[in-house]
Amino acid sequence: MDYDLVDMAAVRRFYEDARPTVVLHLAARVGGIGANRKNPGKFFYDNLMMGVQLIEVGRQVGLRKLVALGTVCAYPKLCPVPFREESIWDGYPEETNAPYGLAKKMLLVQSQAYREQYGFDSVVLFPVNLYGPRDNFDLETSHVIPALIRKCIESRERGDRRLVVWGDGSPSREFLHARDAAQGILAAAERYEKSDPVNLGTGHEIRIRDLVPVVARACGFEGEIVWDASKPNGQPRRMLDTARAEAEFGWKARIPFADGLRETVAWYERNRTPEARGLPSAFVARPWGLESPADAPEVLGSGALRAGGPGARQPGPRR
Secondary structure, three states: OOOEOOOHHHHHHHHHHHOOOEEEEOOOOOOOHHHHHHOHHHHHHHHHHHHHHHHHHHHHHOOOEEEEEOOHHHOEOOOOOOEOHHHOOOOOEOHHHHHHHHHHHHHHHHHHHHHHHHOOOEEEEEEOEEEOOOOOOOOOOOOHHHHHHHHHHHHHHHOOOEEEEEOOOOOEEOEEEHHHHHHHHHHHHHHOOOOOOEEEOOOOOEEHHHHHHHHHHHHOOOOEEEEEOOOOOOOOOOOEOOHHHHHHHOOOOOOOHHHHHHHHHHHHHHHOOOOHHHOOOOOOOOHHHOOOHHHOOOOOOOOOOOOOOHHHOOOOOEO
């Protein structure tokens, strides 16, 4: 069953139909730099309304716990690296991601206010860029790794000699495998009882200039990489301090990036079809990078394991 979580009536129907005791709010309207630049108002409104309404109606119906995903985009543009949770309010986010990042950060304000006034148990986690099998490979709305994988493989198949990449390659990013993220979310649901923000990441950054050749090699693309410096770079650096997650609920990322990347490339190669190659929306993120719904725990909720993927990289708000 799908519910448009931007619509309050649909949120109420969700709670009436599912009657959950725990909700994992992973739904979002989100994309890469291009999608954020094209849709700042919609990204702000839809993400704000989804989270605010899920928490408010959850409180009204006596929900036992809600775990929501924020975003690394909520951190200040020039935040000291590694990003520590204490720094999340120390400045304005990077401009292209600010509407999305601020909408997600409001969940933290709501979580803390509702715990103080109503005793409502909610948790807000702040993950870095997620990747993995069943990611969103739509070039208009995907994030950097799935976009690069698709572009490299399609360039390889066309015999292209050059691959053009946005920006100058100087920014750094941190990447977390979807299965690691899933384990972190479940650990927080089971063992974390505070509204203080918690980062989910690996604690390792890689420059985009170094990342692109790694992805290209994994995809078998051997051409020249060309940097289009007329396009935006986004935030200069991103890397999280993840000590709080380990201290508070015993979570630490386990999947090495090289292994996760190979797995993701292999999944994309194995699952795309000739018909899908020309369709921009052929690939939509699925739950947790798992190979089948039967592998997912039975947890009900908005964007929960049966209803949506980690970080909710899908372009729409329905869950």
